[in-house]
Every structure is written in C-alpha cells, then in structure tokens.
Amino acid sequence: MQLLLGLCLLLFLNFSSAKAADLEIQVKGQKIMLPYWPASGKQLQGGIVMVQGELANEGFLLLNNLAIQFAKLGWAVLLINSAGQQGSTSWIEQLPEALSALRQKENKRLVLLHYGDQLQLSVDYFSKLQSKQVNGLILLSAFDQPVKKELPELLHKLTFPVVDLTGQFDYQLVLEQAATRHHSMQNKSYMTTQIPGADHNYYFAQQLLVAYLHGWMKKLQFASPAKPPIILDSRLLKASR
Numbered sequence: 300m301q302l303l304l305g306l307c308l309l310l311f312l313n314f315s316s317a318k319a320a321d322l323e324i325q326v327k328g329q330k331i332m333l334p335y336w337p338a339s340g341k342q343l344q345g346g347i348v349m350v351q352g353e354l355a356n357e358g359f360l361l362l363n364n365l366a367i368q369f370a371k372l373g374w375a376v377l378l379i380n381s382a383g384q385q386g387s388t389s390w391i392e393q394l395p396e397a398l399s400a401l402r403q404k405e406n407k408r409l410v411l412l413h414y415g416d417q418l419q420l421s422v423d424y425f426s427k428l429q430s431k432q433v434n435g436l437i438l439l440s441a442f443d444q445p446v447k448k449e450l451p452e453l454l455h456k457l458t459f460p461v462v463d464l465t466g467q468f469d470y471q472l473v474l475e476q477a478a479t480r481h482h483s484m485q486n487k488s489y490m491t492t493q494i495p496g497a498d499h500n501y502y503f504a505q506q507l508l509v510a511y512l513h514g515w516m517k518k519l520q521f522a523s524p525a526k527p528p529i530i531l532d533s534r535l536l537k538a539s540r
Contacts, residue, residue, distance in 0.1 A: 319363065322377060324396040326388045333377050333397060336366045340373030344517060345408030345434070346401030347376045350390065352441070353415035356382040361500050362414055368509045374516070375406055381417060391420045398431045407521040412437040412512075419447040426456040434519040437512060438463040440499050442476045451483035460488045462515055466497030466504065473499065 322335035338344070347369060349362050359380060366376040377397050381390040394411075401409060411433050413421045418441040424430050436459060443450065454461065465477045481491045492511065497504035 319366070319378075322400055324393065324400050326392050326396050329388055331388065331393055331396075333379060333393070333400075334363070334366070335378075336370040336376040338373050338375040339370050342373050343375075343406075344373035344513075345375070345410065345519075345521075346404065346406030347374050347410045347412055347516075348394065348397045348401065348433075349376060349378045349412045349414065350394070350417075350421060351378065351380045351382065351414055352390075352417040352421075354382050354417075356380070358414050358440075358500060361505070362412075364505060365412075365509060368505070369513070372509075372513050374410075374513075375401060375404060377401060391424060394421070394424060395431050398433065402431075408516070408519055409433045410435045410437060410516050410519065412439055413441050414439045416442060416444055419443050419450050419453065422450060422453045422457070425459075426453045433459060434521070435459055435516060436461045437515075438477075438480075440465055440469055440473050440501075442470075442473045444472065446476060451480060454480065454484060454489070455486070457488075460519060461490070462512075463489070463491045464494060464508075464511075465491075466494050466499060466501060468496070468498045470499050 319334040319336060321332040324331050324333060347366075349366060351359055351362050353359075359382070362378055366378060369376050377400065379390045379393050379397055398409060398411075411421065411425075413436070418438065421436075425432065425436065436457065438461065441463070463477055463480055465473055477491060494501065494504050494508055494511070497508070501508050
C-alpha cells in the first residue's frame with residue numbers, strides 16, 4: 300500500500316511540475332513569483348486563486364494536480380503556498396495582488412479556494428469592505444489550529460456563495476470545525492458537502508472533487524462592471540429652469 304501511495308505521489312509531482320508557469324506580482328515593492336496555470340479549455344470560465352494553508356506543505360501536490368485539471372476545464376489558476384513564503388511578505392499580503400493579477404487577465408469570474416490551516420485569515424480578509432471581492436469561496440478541508448471562535452461571525456459578513464467541503468475520512472479536527480460552521484450558518488448562500496471515500500489529501504477522489512467544484516463554480520455569477528456615474532451638463536440644467 301505504501302509503495303502504491305509513493306508511486307501516486309511521484310506521478311503527481313512529475314506531472315504537475317512540468318505544467319506550472321510563473322506569474323509575477325508585486326507586494327510592497329517586492330517581486331513575487333507564483334505558480335500559474337493558464338486556462339487551456341475551449342471555453343474560458345474564470346480564475347481561481349488557491350491558498351495552500353498548511354505550514355508543513357501538506358496538500359501542495361493535491362493543489363498542483365487540481366490546478367492542472369481546472370486549467371483544462373477553462374480556469375486560470377494561481378497558487379499561493381503559505382509554506383513557501385517569499386521574502387518578508389506573508390501569503391495573506393500576496394492575496395490582493397494575486398486576485399488583481401487574474402482580474403487583469405479578463406477573468407470575469409473569480410474564486411478563492413482555501414485548503415487546510417489558517418482559514419480565518421482568508422475569511423477575515425473578505426469580511427472587510429475594502430477587500431478585493433470574489434464571486435465564490437471554496438473551503439477545502441479547511442480549519443484553524445487553534446480553533447477561532449470568531450470565524451462563524453466573519454462568515455456571516457461574506458456577500459458571495461461559500462461551499463464547505465471535507466473528505467469522508469478527513470482529520471477529526473477538520474470534521475468537527477466544519478460541523479460547527481454548518482450548525483452556525485443559516486444562509487442559502489452557504490452549503491456543506493462531504494466527498495465519499497476521501498481523506499485529507501483526496502488521493503483517490505480527485506476526479507469526483509474536480510467534477511463537483513467545476514459544476515459549482517460554473518453556476519457563480521459573473522462580476523458585473525460598475526456603471527459610470529451619470530454626469531449632467533450644467534448648461535442643460537440651466538436651460539430646463
């Protein structure tokens with residue numbers, strides 16, 4: 300079993316590392332290079348910023364593989380790895396610029412996928428009025444360690460749809476926190492789902508995971524550009540008096 304798992308990991312690593320490009324963003328005057336997968340599908344769907352929240356780098360191969368699959372389905376993907384901090388900037392400081400970078404590539408639909416630890420940092424960012432908003436938020440086996448009691452209140456402030464996913468055999472900590480969020484959220488824009496047969500790394504359930512998330516994201520509304528203000532000519536106002 301361990302040999303099979305090792306071979307799977309090796310295949311994931313070789314396949315994913317050959318596909319990622321780099322996209323440069325600037326944060327506080329520093330150049331940051333993020334792994335980037337441009338959309339290659341026939342129909343462009345939008346952009347996804349993936350946050351790998353595990354400080355031990357767990358899940359990095361999972362997100363690489365998901366990015367490859369989403370790119371084939373028409374999604375442009377940027378990956379922020381909290382375990383691979385670049386320079387003096389934290390991953391949460393990179394998030395606004397990553398969203399802007401995908402928006403500038405004419406992705407009219409933006410999604411944030413947060414995997415693993417440090418969930419409250421993402422939710423807290425989007426709960427603020429001045430944040431760069433997205434069209435949807437995916438919580439994938441997401442949790443905080445230690446538990447953040449303020450999280451349900453912050454989730455209530457979000458103005459876009461949220462899907463909260465766990466694996467059937469996920470870590471107990473992850474399952475307990477997801478259940479707490481589910482019981483505290485009475486909102487039609489928030490939904491929970493459990494992927495059958497999946498553990499925290501979704502080794503044998505990635506096809507099902509990709510299919511489900513792709514279907515959910517496709518239903519999100521496109522961002523509508525703000526209409527310019529109506530400016531009345533002062534001469535017309537005088538003439539009408």
